Amino acid sequence: MERILLRRGAGAVEAVELGADGAAGRSTRLHAAAVAGFAAEREGGATPVRWVWDDTTRWYPALLTAGVRVERCTDLRLGHAILRRSPFAAQDLLAGEDTPGWDALQPGPPPDPALFPLADPADLLDPVAEHRRQQAVLAASPQRDRLALLLAAESSGALVAAELTHTGLPWRADVHARLLTGLLGARPGAGRRPAVLERLLEEVRAAFGAPALNPDSPGELLRVLQHAGLPVPDTRSWTLEQLDHPGIPALLEYRKLSRLLAANGWAWLDTWVRDGRFRAVFVPGGVVTGRWASSGGGALSVPTVVRPAAAADEGWRFVVADVAQLEPRVLAGMSGDDAMAQAARAADLYAGMVAAGTVATRADAKLGILGAMYGGTRGESGRMMPRLARRYPRAIGLVEEAARAGERGEVVHTLLGRGSPLPGVWPHEEGDRARRAWGRFTRNFVVQGTGAEWALCWLADLRNRLWRLGGEGDVEARPHLAFFLHDEVVVHTPEHLADEVAEAVRAAASTAGRLLFGAFPVDFPLDVAVVRSWADAG
């Protein structure tokens, strides 16, 4: 394995060969236009390459545009963010002159050819030095293997995220527009409501005797409801559903459609869908737990009602796969809880709990497990806890301990070593309440974060399998990842490869399980569907 570091210099790019100790070796100066050619040549060579760079978002989009796919990289920005908080990392080894610069480094802005390139704070940082520090931290870590796996998985995720934006999710604007027209009426002129909303609005105003009511204003709506004799504390849908009043159904319907219009209406189509693709911007490591975030287009909350518009190209298919009950399975694995892993042997973990006689019904199982992971102590889920704690002592013990540690103000960590942030100052008068809230956060952090690590390993392995499956051509000409949603992937593939893709998705899931939990027997069964449209899955 050869490591080549790319850095920007004055008017040119430098490709630096790194020695085994991370020291800078031979260096090649490249004009910006020659970088892609250089990368393609080395990537296609006999020696595997790991590209080391400050930030994947600052390098990879241009390479992809030039048709260059990269097998592996080290993303120093993401690695730094993890190591900075990890209890497995010696902070003094990570400290350097430009540490504050690395701390503050944000993902690169999307390249805009219309703008003159501004000064990039990343150009003030020395990637060779930062890489050596990160290597030193890994070498000295008591959990070197786990931490190294985490950094590799995070970097691989950065490659996937860039590729997802590059290829985009196939999106039929015509299908989407037809759907909108069916639900809302024809697209109205600027500043006007569609006919269906207009009709519902009049109905609501009449029912509450408020001819000027704007239901989009919670304050105004609350006053009108209370004036109508409905003693509600807020205007959430769940609250409104409990009310018996002739205006409520129209109000709820108005809210639902108004939300669709605002979030995923014609304006969304105009902004986010071009050339038949929804190009979401994914942000790896964007959530404290290690989950991805997204920016723009609400990529991680595409409503099911518009998913029929996500449709594979002619002659292509989607392979949609999601993990059933990822987080409870991860909890069984990371705690080494044999009884819970036994329940997880079933395709439906909750059914497995019923079959083992732990709980009476599937609903009880779900309620209890979710309560254990989120910190629900009241009502049904709270009543389930003693029984779960007896039956699954290690699993429940792990989340309880994470909660107690959080309440004491301590850092908790995921299986691979991502650390939780330190709590801020708790206001004295709210001490207990804030403390318990932080405990619920740390309780959930260890499970959600380790789930994210499983998903990263799944993605990374799947990405490589898909590439090998494809034969020739660019990423978008082969089976490729088209969307990722915490515990679900959408792969876009030529129809004749769909079955092999489905097999690859399953194989990648078992690889991920082995990477995280070794020989401990916890299963990660997938629901896999080969479909024309995302909406046809599950």
Place this chain on the structure above:
DNA sequence: TGACATCGGGCG
């Protein structure tokens, strides 16, 4: 006019 907070609701 822009910055910021709050609410409600979409996703996992």
Place this chain on the structure above:
DNA sequence: AATCCGCCCGATGTCA
């Protein structure tokens, strides 16, 4: 009084 974890986003409302 009483529904738990993490996000993103648009509309509204307040303030400078």
